Amino acid sequence: MTSPDPKQLSQMATLFKLLGDEGRLKLVMACLDEPKPVCCLSTAADMSQSLTSHHLRSLRKARILKGTRSGKQMLYQPDDHHIRDLLQRMIEHVSEPEQCDD
Known part of the structure; x- marks a missing residue:
C-alpha cells in the first residue's frame, strides 16, 4: 500500500469524519441502492429536511454523494x-466475529 501525501491524508480524515456521524452515514446508506430526494432521505435518517440539506451539502463537497436534478427534485446517490465499496467493506468488517488475540 502506498502512503498518502499530506493533502490526501487530510481528505481521507475529512471523509472518515463525515462518515463518522451516524446521521450522515444513514443518509449515505439510504441512497446506495437508488437515487433519492431530500424528503425520502430526511425520513430515512429521521431528521428535518433543513438538517438533511445541510448534511447533504457537506457530503457533496467531500464527493461522497452527488446530486442529479430530475425535474424540480434533486436526487442523491454515491x-x-x-x-459503495468502502461502506460494503466496513459492513463486512463489523459483521465479523471478534477474535481474541490471547
Whole structure:
C-alpha cells in the first residue's frame, strides 16, 4: 500500500469524519441502492429536511454523494463506486466475529 501525501491524508480524515456521524452515514446508506430526494432521505435518517440539506451539502463537497436534478427534485446517490465499496467493506468488517488475540 502506498502512503498518502499530506493533502490526501487530510481528505481521507475529512471523509472518515463525515462518515463518522451516524446521521450522515444513514443518509449515505439510504441512497446506495437508488437515487433519492431530500424528503425520502430526511425520513430515512429521521431528521428535518433543513438538517438533511445541510448534511447533504457537506457530503457533496467531500464527493461522497452527488446530486442529479430530475425535474424540480434533486436526487442523491454515491459519487462513485468507491463509496459503495468502502461502506460494503466496513459492513463486512463489523459483521465479523471478534477474535481474541490471547
